[in-house]
Amino acid sequence: MEMKELDDLLQFCADKYRQIECENCTHTEKYSSTCNKECYNCLYKIHRVCNHDVHYSCERILHRYVLKFQLRYASETARCFWHVLNDRGTNEALSVYSLGCGPASELYGLFAIARYLSFPTDRVEYKGFDIDGKWKVINDVSLKSFKTQNVSFEYTDMFEYINVNQVHVNILVLNYVLSDCMRYDKEKTSLFLDCIYELLVSHQVDYIIINDIALYYLDEQRKSAYACMNDLEKKLVDNHISVTIEKVRYSDPKVAGVEMFGKKAKFNTNMFTVPQAIYGYQPFLLCDSIAMIIKRL
Ligand SMILES: C[S@@+](CC[C@H](N)C(=O)[O-])C[C@H]1O[C@@H](n2cnc3c(N)ncnc32)[C@H](O)[C@@H]1O
Ligand SMILES: [Zn+2]
Ligand SMILES: [Zn+2]
Known part of the structure; x- marks a missing residue:
């Protein structure tokens, strides 16, 4: 679909x-002797699961991030929002x-699907x-594009x-x-997940959408979002919190012998021009x- 706001951001x-x-x-x-003016090389290094200290430290890298990932991530989240908005x-x-x-x-995924579903x-x-x-710098462009909407x-x-x-x-x-x-910090993430759990328990949120990288590692060094999703699900189930949990994967694991995550999504293509x-x-x-949609009942 055509989305002027997204085109404008990508052009920017x-x-x-x-x-x-x-x-x-x-x-x-x-950090990078291999950038060679192609900051996807820098991004690639930052995103490696074994990187624990290099951050998005230069503005050029941020723009490269948007050019590489925005269409894909907007499409992935649009499909998650589709589930919730339909509900x-x-x-x-x-x-x-x-x-x-x-x-x-x-x-972008949210407004695209909201428009699509009228x-x-x-x-x-x-x-x-x-x-x-x-x-x-990037969000200011979005603010301008969505200035007639309630976006901040x-x-x-x-x-x-949320508390204040x-x-x-x-x-x-x-x-x-x-x-x-x-x-960067596995212990901090665990505290962070506790806060999310509490928001569900106290009914301060109705739905949680978690969309993240499909890496199924569970060892201490490399464990990532997948382990967090499992932990959160287990905590909700163990404590009998009334929720429904839907799990979707957009592709199958790239290595053999790994347990599948949720059900395979029907569509995995980019939704935008x-x-x-x-x-x-x-x-x-x-x-x-991989994506997980939790609905508090
Ligand atoms: C990979 S990026 C963002 C992905 C993004 N939603 C997108 O559209 O592509 C992850 C972001 O999470 C932010 N972040 C990490 N820990 C955070 C925390 N405790 N609170 C808020 N933001 C955090 C980082 O600063 C970083 O910008
Ligand atoms: Zn670079
Ligand atoms: Zn730079």
Whole structure:
């Protein structure tokens, strides 16, 4: 489908990526001798499961991230939102909070599917939270595109925000944030999951969408979002919290002998038109994640 807001964001990132020279870039100096002006090399290193300290430290890398992943992640989350929106009446308002929103691909997935299902978008509220203010250059473009909608970004702790403001959240989205957290601090992620569990128990959220990388490792060094999803599910079941849990995979594990995750999604293609300007950046055009949708009963 055509989505002007997404086209504009991709065009913005393509322009910025070309303009930023990265002369004396601290990232390249410190971590990457192989960037060679192709920051997908930098991204690839950051995203490796064995990386535990290198972050998205330069703006050029952020634009490259959007060029490579935004279409895929927006398509993956759009399909998750499809499940939830279909489950709810269109007369109800819908608040969607994203934890670790980064460049907010899920914002695009959300509005795309709301429009597709003729869900009144003036009743949709999106709030993106990230502790890293570096994404602001990108999120400001989204803010401008969605200026007639109820869209905002907060560079603060979401759990604190929810507590202070005593808000009720219809959908909480964790889109590639658990894998990010697990890379840098596994103990902190565990506390983080406890907070999410508490939000469900106390009925402060109705649905949780977790969409993340399909890596099935369970060893201490490499375990990632998959282990977190399992832990959260187990805790909910063990404590008899009334929920339904739906699990979907967009592709099968790449190695043999691994247990399948949930049911295979019917569609795994990119849902959006690909602007000419970004062909050269070889965007991922297939959904490839695992997703879990928890509904509090
Ligand atoms: C891989 S990126 C974001 C993915 C994103 N949703 C997208 O659209 O592509 C993960 C983000 O999670 C953020 N993050 C990690 N831990 C966090 C925390 N405790 N609270 C909020 N954000 C966090 C990071 O700063 C990073 O920007
Ligand atoms: Zn740089
Ligand atoms: Zn680079």
